[in-house]
Amino acid sequence: MKKDQLYAVVDIEATGASIGRNERMIQFACVLVKNGEVLETFDSFVNPSRKVSKLIRDLTGISLKDLATAPYFEDIAQLIHRLLEDTIFVAHNVNFDYAFLNECFERIGLPPLTIPAIDTVELAQVLFPKEDSYQLKELTASLGYALNNAHNALFDAQATVYLLNRLDERLCSLPLVTIETLARLSEATTADTSLFFRQALDEMKEEPSDLDDSLVIIDGLALKKPFTQNEQDTYREKHTYPYKDDDKLAQMEAVGLEYRESQNLMMNTVFNYFKQKEPEYVQFIEAPAGLGKTFGYLYPSLYIASPDEKIVLSTYTKLLQRQLVEDSLPQLLDVLPFDKAVALMKSPNHYLSLSAFYTKLKNVEAGDTEAVFCMKLLVWLTETDEGDLEEIGLGKTLHHPFWNEVKSVPDAKLQFKQFEDVDYLARREKRLDQASILVTNHAYLFSEWQRQPDRFADAKLLLDEAHHVPDVLDQNATVKLSTRSITNELKRLGSREKEETLLHDCQQLLPSDSIKDYQLDTLHATVQLFSEEWELWSRKWIDWLIHSGSYDDRVVEWKEKTLYYAQLPLDIKRDTKFLFGSLEELVYVGRQLTDALDTTEGMTSAASNGPADPSTSERNSDRTGISLTQKEKRVLSKIKVILDHFETVIERFNYLFLTGNTANQTRVRFYSKNPLSTLSFFRFDQAVKEKLLKQFNAQEHLILTSSTLSVNDSVFYLQKQLGIENKELTVYPSPYHYDQQAKLYVTTDVDTHVNEKMSVSVTFITDQIERVLSQTDENCLVLFRSHDMIQRVYQALNRRSHLKDKTILAQNISGSATKITKQFKKAKQSVLLGSDSFWEGVDFPLDELKIVIITKLPFDSPDMPMVKKRHQELRERGDNPFVHDVLPRAVIRFKQGLGRLIRSQEDKGVWIVLDRRIVEASYASVFLNSLPGDLEVRELPLNQIIAEVSAFFKTDKPDDDASLNS
Known part of the structure; x- marks a missing residue:
């Protein structure tokens, strides 16, 4: 100031x-x-x-x-x-x-x-x-x-x-060179915010300070120096793994963890498996919530791993991946008698390209929106070790084209040699090489196997939340095409007349030796024609989809449909083929314009590395001698990125619509609230899946762990899905006292409103929820399998006068899952109606959630395209789809749903199941066997259930605690 x-x-x-x-x-x-x-x-x-x-x-x-x-x-x-x-x-x-x-x-x-x-x-967005x-x-x-x-x-x-x-x-803590650039770009900030930067610059010039030792300046960019982990010198020192409880106890207490016998046994299991030279089986470990599963595998992994014998830890979500690297592993390393290098392993396009940013910075106009993004990055460069763009709070700007333009591109040549020693991709590769522990996520793990089949050949592999692996495997073997991404790219190209588009920027550069007017005119006409065709084609799809089958626009949800080519309308078939040709023409015309950029880059490369590719020289012989201005390079580079993307789209388009394959049909998916912007197409590729399974099973050391792996004390389902021949299953008991902390009830009330389509009706569910909520003040989560049912029940509950003081939240109605969860945690006397993501992955500790109502056992709908695909494959193999897919998946999801409630030794909670199939169906024992052994199942009328629930929660808490500790 x-x-x-x-x-x-x-x-x-x-x-x-x-x-x-x-x-x-x-x-x-x-x-x-x-x-x-x-x-x-x-x-x-x-x-x-x-x-x-x-x-x-x-x-x-x-x-x-x-x-x-x-x-x-x-x-x-x-x-x-x-x-x-x-x-x-x-x-x-x-x-x-x-x-x-x-x-x-x-x-x-x-x-x-x-x-x-x-x-x-x-100011905070820039400086923090x-x-x-x-x-x-x-x-x-x-x-x-x-x-x-x-x-x-x-x-x-x-x-x-x-x-x-x-x-x-x-x-004031930033280096002068950074503040100078911030002041120059700050014209783009709100109101007179630029004053803050200009005044700071004036004062720093009067009293300059020395550059901090942690920073280095390269061509006007102040960067944090690369951090080198020192494990290389010490990892060969041998440290004896402590098998006994007492040996681990002091270290665990230093981390603030309670001692758990089951956790110690899990540690020993992981250690013994990884120490085997050539194990002949895959190790499955089912560790229930509360056991301390994460530390159960991290602790022994740290004793075994080295830069020569790496351990790869894979998680289901990027959030958990980062928590392991930033919280759990450092917490353990603080108390262990050695250090181990840990590296986060993510796709190269998560990292900033210093060359791309340097180019952007040199060409950005001070008043541009992108100038503020550049300011944010300038400050971040003085803080980041890894250059991972996910460190930055991008908020609503996440999808701005700027961020794609400054990302690193795998295998791309370094444009500016001065950044060679500090390049973030180079740093990443060095970290991965030096690290003993690599932490990744399942999606990236399988995508890396597609790109580099031998990527993890010598590593030991442990997958957490492994019950998700079959679905992640299918997702990675699926070709996807989002219409929105193409629409956005077409908008970026724009037209010669529309400001803030690339074609308008080209128009502003005329007259130019590099950009010919006729080329620009041809590209303009081609883009306009294709844009119209693309929107018309997309609208035809939506119109056909909502008028075919049993489409109900009152239900807000994701809709899916399998496409059979013979059943498609003739105009969609015709337009699809025509659109494919139009896109090829657009790319061809666009390449004529960006040819000058390729020529300039080729000449630059030739100047530094010898003669250019003869075919390139011949193709561009009429362009010899062209020297692009910085503005021309900037605009043409952006167009080239879009054309590269369209090349990929052409390949996907061909596979999705023009390649016949009756085994795996293309599917279409959209969100009913805004179908045009969410329309996308998918097609499963069995050959890709088989290659990935081969890589997966080629791993010498492989541990799969989760709180929900087994069905009927068996992992046959996962074993079959993943093609695993030999396995060992270790199951550890829960540390919780379910007989004292929890109750599970199945109502004996009969649904008199039931109809043919629903095993339980809207009226019945609404009545049951109202009766529970009107006689308790506890927060309640109601789990569904149908978005249609959620929305009908939500509307019905809001008409019940007895619930006017309750906060009623519903998935797809009250906002995003994250927003709903935050509202639910803040509110008192609230009820949350959820499906899908609310069956797992959302934690409500202590008093935030006390009651879970399960309206229906979580079987997959047989009408879902992916379910149909799986069942068709099972029938072809002679397997029963219900026994080998529907039932085990439902049991695993049911176990995840139970896990929403008891998350600590202090938690108390109640499950109420409205679906009597859990006790009456021929397969009921499979569900009941999945419950904790000390959890009693009680069948009672709802009025009696409510009375018992009220008494359960009114129990004096200190006495409860005493009984738990006795």
Whole structure:
């Protein structure tokens, strides 16, 4: 911040969050700051002369009494106006506060403010690029400040003062070369936010500081120096693995873990298996929730792994992958008597290309939107070791084309030799080579096997959450085509007339020796024609899909359909073939334009590496001597990236629509709420799957672990799915006392509303949920298998007057799964209706969830295309689809659903199953055998169940704890 400058940090609460909609102020707060110190604070409620909604009152904590006794804005407007004179206005989202305040001034006849305004949201996005959220409360909490009364103007303003000081400290800590570039690009920032950077630059020039030892400057870019792990020198030292409990106990306690006998046994199992030279079997380990499975395999892995004998740990999600690298492994290494190098293994396109960014930085205009992205990266370069773009909080900008343009490309030549020693892909390869433990995810594991079949030939492999492996395997053997991605690329190409498109940028470069007018004109016409054809083709698909079969547009869900070529309308068949040819023509015409770029790159390569490829020279002989400007290179490079993508689309298009194969049909999928933008096509490739299975089973050491591997004490299902011949299964008991911590009930109530299509009806489920919720205050998760049923039950519950005080949330209605989960955790007396992702992977610890209602056993719908494909393959092999696929998958998912509830020794919970097949069906024993041994199944009428549940939760908690510990 500028020395001796007065900053006015302002926050406003209002009747609504809109400007120009006649909203009114209800609170104004201002904190005056100079040289980082608070000089004065002003805070006042404001009478809005109108009703304020309960939502706003609850959000802000401002009562009707506070407003009734508060002054009107007219009474304090002059004071506020004078208070802000000669200051720099600062707010978190300044576009709202500054504009709203001026609107209030103008309404009563005062002149609007003309003082400079700075936005701390945008400053934080640039200066704290790794933050997950830029909401004031979450952001300041991450920086060490507790904002306990968010959405109260005074507390928000005080938090913003704290944030402003942290932003100033961070900016002043950056090297001069970075601040110079930030100041140059800052014209693109909101309001007068650029002042913050320019003032910092002026002050640093007056008092320059030495470059931090952790940084290096290359061609104007300040980068964090590559970090080299020192394990290479010490990994050959042998450390004896502690088999006995006592030997491990001290280390586990140092990490803050409880001792568990089953966890110690699991550690020994993993160690003994990996120590075998040539094991003749695959090791399956089923470790129930609460056993400490993650540390159960990390601990022995660290004792065995070395750079020469690597262990690859694969997880199902990228989130868990990063947690292992950033939390769990460092936690263990802190207490072990040695160090081991760990590397995160992800696709090369996750990493920044310094060459691509350097080119972008040299060509970006100071006022461009991309300038702010460049600013964010400039700060991040001084912090990142790995260059992994997922470290950055991209938020809504994630899909901006900029990020694709600065990503690394596998096997691409380094454009600028000066970055050779610091290139992030080179760093990645060095880390992977030096590391003892490689951490990846299942999807990348299989994709790497497609790209490099021998990638993990010498490594020991452990897959966590291994029950997902068959599905991930199928996904990797599936060719996909998203219509939205092509639509977006066509929009980026645009037209000669439309601003901020690539063809318009080309038009602006004319006249040019490199870009011929007739070439641009031809590409323009081809793009326009193809864009029209593409949209028409996509709309024809949607129109045909929603008018064929039993489509119900009232149900918001993902729809899938298998395509049989003979059944397609003639116009779709004709247009598909025509569209394929049009796309080939578009790529051909586009290549004529980008030819100049290829020639220039070829000449550059020839100058440094010898003669260019003769075929390239001959093809481009008429272009010899062309020298592209930086702007031409920038535009043509962007077009070339799109054309490269379209080349891939052509290959996929051909496989999906024009290659006959009755064994694996193309499938179409879309989301019914916005079908045109979500339309996509898939086709399974059996040959790819067989290659991947061959690689998978070629691994010498292979451990598969999960909390849900077995069905009826057998892993036959997974063994069959993965083609595993020899196996050993080890199952460990749960550490929880289910007889004391949990209850499982099956209602004996009969569904009198049942119809042919549903095993239980909407009315029955709604009645059962209402009866439970109306007699308990506990949060409840209701698990379904049908999105249709979720939406019907949701609508029915909202009509029940007894539930008016309950918060009712539903998948696909109340927002994304992440948003719903956050709302559910915050709310009291809430019910969440969920399917799919809510059967597993979502944790609700302690008091956040007490009751799970399972409406229907989780069998896959036989109408789903992927299910049909699996069942067809099973029948061809002579296997029973129900026995070998439907039932085991349902049992595994059922076990995952049970795992949503008891997650610690302190948890207490109840399951209520409405589907009586769990006790009456011929296969009921398979489900019942999957339950924890000490969990009793009770069949009772719902009224009696509710009475027992109420008594169970009213049990004195200290006595419960005592019984658990006895």
